[in-house]
Amino acid sequence: MKTPSLILSLSLAVAGCSTTQEPASSGPATPFGSLGAMTTNIGDGLYTVSAGGARTVFLVGDEGVLVGDPISTPAAEQILGEIRKVTNKPIRYVVYSHSHWDHIRGGQVFKEEGAEIWSQENCLAHIYRNPNPEVAYPDRSYTQKQVLDVGNATVELLYHGPNHSDCSTHMYFPNHKIVHIVDTVQPYAVSGAGGRMNDSYPKLFVDSLQMLEDEVPFERMIPGHGGPIAPRDAVINRRKYQQALLDAVKAEIDKGTPFGKIPDAVSLPKFKDLRGYDQYLAANAQRILIYYTIGW
Amino acid sequence: MRVLLTFILMTLTTSGAQAQSIDLFTKDTTELAPGVYTFGAFSARSLFVVTDDGVITTDPVSTKNAADMRAAIAEVTDQPVKYVIYSHQHWDHVLGGQIFKNEGATFISHDKCIPHFLRHPNDELVMPDKTVASDSEITLGGKTLKLMYFGPNHGDCMLVMQVEGTDVLYINDLVTPYSVGLGFMPDYDPGEWVRTLNELEAMDTWNTFTGGHGVPEAPKAAMNQRRRYMEALMQAVLDGIADGKRLEGLYDTIELPKEFQEMRGYDTHIRRSAERIYHYYTMGW
Numbered sequence: 001m002k003t004p005s006l007i008l009s010l011s012l013a014v015a016g017c018s019t020t021q022e023p024a025s026s027g028p029a030t031p032f033g034s035l036g037a038m039t040t041n042i043g044d045g046l047y048t049v050s051a052g053g054a055r056t057v058f059l060v061g062d063e064g065v066l067v068g069d070p071i072s073t074p075a076a077e078q079i080l081g082e083i084r085k086v087t088n089k090p091i092r093y094v095v096y097s098h099s100h101w102d103h104i105r106g107g108q109v110f111k112e113e114g115a116e117i118w119s120q121e122n123c124l125a126h127i128y129r130n131p132n133p134e135v136a137y138p139d140r141s142y143t144q145k146q147v148l149d150v151g152n153a154t155v156e157l158l159y160h161g162p163n164h165s166d167c168s169t170h171m172y173f174p175n176h177k178i179v180h181i182v183d184t185v186q187p188y189a190v191s192g193a194g195g196r197m198n199d200s201y202p203k204l205f206v207d208s209l210q211m212l213e214d215e216v217p218f219e220r221m222i223p224g225h226g227g228p229i230a231p232r233d234a235v236i237n238r239r240k241y242q243q244a245l246l247d248a249v250k251a252e253i254d255k256g257t258p259f260g261k262i263p264d265a266v267s268l269p270k271f272k273d274l275r276g277y278d279q280y281l282a283a284n285a286q287r288i289l290i291y292y293t294i295g296w
Numbered sequence: 297m298r299v300l301l302t303f304i305l306m307t308l309t310t311s312g313a314q315a316q317s318i319d320l321f322t323k324d325t326t327e328l329a330p331g332v333y334t335f336g337a338f339s340a341r342s343l344f345v346v347t348d349d350g351v352i353t354t355d356p357v358s359t360k361n362a363a364d365m366r367a368a369i370a371e372v373t374d375q376p377v378k379y380v381i382y383s384h385q386h387w388d389h390v391l392g393g394q395i396f397k398n399e400g401a402t403f404i405s406h407d408k409c410i411p412h413f414l415r416h417p418n419d420e421l422v423m424p425d426k427t428v429a430s431d432s433e434i435t436l437g438g439k440t441l442k443l444m445y446f447g448p449n450h451g452d453c454m455l456v457m458q459v460e461g462t463d464v465l466y467i468n469d470l471v472t473p474y475s476v477g478l479g480f481m482p483d484y485d486p487g488e489w490v491r492t493l494n495e496l497e498a499m500d501t502w503n504t505f506t507g508g509h510g511v512p513e514a515p516k517a518a519m520n521q522r523r524r525y526m527e528a529l530m531q532a533v534l535d536g537i538a539d540g541k542r543l544e545g546l547y548d549t550i551e552l553p554k555e556f557q558e559m560r561g562y563d564t565h566i567r568r569s570a571e572r573i574y575h576y577y578t579m580g581w
Binding site for chain 1: 385386387388412415416418448451480481482483485487488568571572575576578579580581
C-alpha cells in the first residue's frame with residue numbers, strides 16, 4: 001500500500017474526535033486538519049484506511065466491497081482510490097458508524113458507485129434533523145443486528161445501546177475476530193473532544209461495552225481515529241476507566257465536595273498513562289457531574 | 297440536590313461585567329396572574345395554578361423542594377394537588393414528586409421524556425402516569441393550562457405552558473433571564489433551540505415569562521436578548537471556522553459584543569459555549 005502522504009498525525013487519537021494540530025500536508029482540508037490517506041492491509045480482504053482526520057475500514061469479498069464511514073467527500077474519494085488499488089469489484093455497502101459529521105460525510109461518492117448506505121435506525125432522526133449537504137441519507141437501517149455479505153466475507157452490524165452516541169454500530173468481522181468501534185473506544189485514551197462529548201451517555205457507555213465484551217468474541221479492534229489496530233484489552237481498559245470515573249465522581253458527591261471543586265478533585269492514578277489524562281481528566285469528570293445532575 | 301444547584305447557579309452568578317451578589321436559595325411565592333404562582337428561588341423555580349377543584353403544579357425539583365412547595369401551596373389554598381406536569385426530563389427539575397403522588401396527583405410529561413426516564417432510573421423520580429405527544433391542555437376548576445410542544449431544543453421533550461387568559465408563559469430552561477446558557481450542557485440542539493425561541497417570540501399571546509431558574513418574572517425582551525446572544529455566538533463560531541480557526545484556537549478567541557458580555561455567566565461559559573457550538577457545526581449535534 002503506497003500512500004499519497006505519510007504525514008499522518010497519529011497524535012489525534014484522543015477519543016471522540018481529533019484534537020490534533022494541523023499537519024503540513026497536501027491532503028484535503030477537514031475541520032480537523034489536512035491529511036493524506038494511509039491504508040493498512042489487515043489480511044483476508046479486510047483493510048483499514050486513515051483519511052480526512054478519521055479512520056474507516058473496507059472489506060473485499062467475492063461479490064463486492066463493503067465500506068465503513070466515508071468520512072468526508074475528499075476523504076471518500078481518497079478511500080475509493082485506495083479500494084481501486086486492490087479491487088475493481090462493485091461497492092455494495094457503506095455503513096455509518098454513528099451520526100457525527102466528522103465520520104459520515106461523503107457517502108455520495110460511494111452511492112454513485114451503486115452502494116447501499118446503512119446505519120443503525122436511531123441515527124435517522126439526527127441525520128434528518130440536521131441535514132448536511134455532504135451527508136447522504138441512509139437507504140437502510142437496522143435495530144439490533146444485521147448481517148451484510150459481500151461474498152464469502154460478512155460483517156455483523158451490532159447495536160449495543162447508547163455509548164458515545166445513541167446509534168453507534170459495532171461492526172464485527174467474524175472471519176477476523178475484529179470489531180470496528182468508532183469513537184466509543186479510542187485505545188488507551190481518555191474521552192476527547194474537550195472531554196465533554198455532547199451526546200454521549202456516560203453511564204450506559206459502560207453497559208454497552210460490557211455487552212460487547214460478553215456477546216462478541218473479538219480479539220482485536222480497529223478504532224475511528226489514530227492507529228490501525230489495538231488488542232481486546234483496549235476495550236476492557238476503556239470500560240474500566242469509565243466506571244472508575246463514574247465511581248470517583250459519585251464518591252466526591254457523596255463526600256460533600258462542593259460541585260465546583262469536584263472536577264479537579266478527581267484523580268485516577270491507575271489510569272494516569274492513558275493518552276489525554278492530564279489534559280482532559282477534569283473535563284471528563286465534569287461531564288460525569290452533569291450526568292449526575294440532569295440524568296444524561 | 298442543593299449542592300447540584302449550587303454548582304449550576306454559582307457558574308451563572310460568579311462572572312459577568314455586572315455580576316451581582318444573588319441570594320440563590322431564599323424561596324418565595326409570587327402571584328403572576330389570578331391563581332397563577334411561581335414558587336422557588338433563583339436556584340430552581342416552578343409554577344403552580346390554583347383552581348376551585350384542585351391545584352396543578354409543574355416540576356417538584358427535589359424531595360426537599362417539593363415539601364417546601366407543598367407548604368407554600370397550603371398557604372394559598374386547601375385544595376389538593378391534582379396534577380404534576382414535568383417541564384422536561386432533567387433531574388434538576390423532575391425529582392422529588394412523591395409527596396404529590398401520595399395525595400393522588402396525576403403526573404404528566406411529554407412522551408419523549410419516557411425513554412430518558414427508563415434509560416436512567418432514579419429512585420427520587422415519580423414516573424408519569426400519562427404523556428402527551430403534541431400540544432395539549434388540562435382543564436381543572438374552570439382554568440385551562442395549555443401544554444405546548446415545540447420539538448427538540450433543550451432536550452427533546454420540553455413543554456412550554458400557559459394558563460389560558462393570562463399573558464404569562466412558563467418556559468423552563470430555554471431562557472434563564474439575563475443569563476447565558478451553560479456551555480457544557482450536553483443534550484441540546486442549538487439550531488432547534490433558536491428556532492424555538494423565534495417561534496415563542498412570534499406569539500402575541502404573552503408579554504412576560506417565568507422560568508426554571510432566575511427571577512420570578514421577566515419581559516419578552518429577556519428572551520429576545522437570549523436568542524440574539526445564541527445567534528451571535530453561533531455566527532462567531534461560523535466566522536472563526538471560515539477564518540481557518542480550529543478547536544482551542546477558536547474557543548480562545550471568541551468575543552461577543554458588550555451587550556452579551558454583560559449577561560450573567562458570560563466569562564465562565566463563553567469558551568465552553570463556543571466549544572459546544574463548534575461540535576454542532578462539525579459533528580451535527
